[in-house]
Amino acid sequence: MLTTKPRGVNDILPDEVWKWHYVENYLRDLAGRFGFQELRIPIFEHTELFQRGIGDTSDVVEKEMYTFTDRGDRSLTLRPEGTAGVARSFVENKLYSGTLPGKYYYVGPMFRYDRPQAGRYRQFNQFGIETIGGHEPAIDSEAVAFAYEIFHGLGLENVLVHLNSVGCPVCRKAYRAALQDHLRPALHDLCETCQTRFDRNPMRILDCKSKHCHELVQGAPSITQYLCEDCQNHFDQVKKILEAMGIPYAVDQNLVRGLDYYTRTAFEITAGKEGSQSAICGGGRYDNLIEEIGGPALPGIGFALGMERLLLTLEQQGSQLQKPDSCDVFVAGLGGNAEILTSQLCHSLRLSGLRVQRDYQGKGLKAQMKAADRVAAKIVLIIGDDEIARQAVICRQMANGEQTTISVNDAVSYVQQKLSAIKVEGDIK
């Protein structure tokens, strides 16, 4: 072949796409229940939005963006995440002039130039929510509860909520200094990346996966000890509400999120197996982002989950999603004489709202029956020379082999009747 798909992208084939539909519908329904509305944002934005919004010390901005220049010499970037775009849209469309907080969700592809692995792709899909314009702890708790319910409601096991507060600029300044003091004696023992993090963003060292750094970080002061009074009260209230709602969580003082805009509440959700791709959802509060990109000083909070990782986890945990039926009626025409009637009948049945399939290659009846069986058709209509002569069709009910000959004119209404009878039987069972 001429060429293959670029590295790190995927085709989602018909055999699998129904799972995506299932999960997407589930998420949209849940979003509606929690009071979120869809906001569709562009797939690319001006590069500076991500540089300023996400923060140019983050790895995502530093080395993972798909940035290109368009024909008008503008620097554009394929969105690596959704929050910056939603924030931009919120400000640009002056959504702050409506009822606050605004509650939005989005679903769609994101792009990061990473080295691909299972559950990590260069084009991947996220579902995410943002609540903008409210600082109340109940908003944080609601976001965490929503995220938890997504996985809990799908029947996943070992769903863990890791919760932390990363403080506000006020308390973070004090904490940052204390952390640097603690780590300074061991500075040259840290891994290379962490040495550069020491000045730029020492809190990221807490999150380092290198064993050695992990050990050095043990006994380091924790942000929780340095939270200012406001942040502490906020965090306490968030936890209190979560407990009241029955949402299980574990405070993880080493949890630091990789995007620079996070403040106060930060959380991640893992499910099932340990490993590098165990985090299926992450989010937190970003009280300065809206102002940072030139909007009013409004706080926000949100999370995003990786659709591929969610599907992968469902698979690993053996969840049986119900594959929807794809065919109500199969029309089997025999021989060239049946062609016209077959086409007419298929069309009428389809206009009446039924899902109809047929053969186009003049296969024998046996082969067509096999095909009907494969697509799980509930009814097969058979049209041969005998039937054409009598302007009739045979209606066969696949489940029990029952057959009736009916006139062509009655075919559509007869089939509909039969199908609803089959459906009622199924419902009773």
Next chain:
RNA sequence: GUGGUUGUGGCGAAGUGGUUAACGCACCGGAUUGUGGCUCCGGCAUUCGGGGGUUCAAGUCCCCUCAAUCACCCCA
């Protein structure tokens, strides 16, 4: 970006330098001349991810390249 493993029909998978590249599933056809799921029979890769090299001879050895996967990293 670093390191490891892998790459044979649509899928899974044998093949330890020497003739026509096993087998299973799927698919197509027949037994059953107009009736699915079971059974039996038959068909289905001029070629082993791609390119180059060594050799009388390469799916098998060497080099390069692409891709998948795992760990690191990062994050969803």
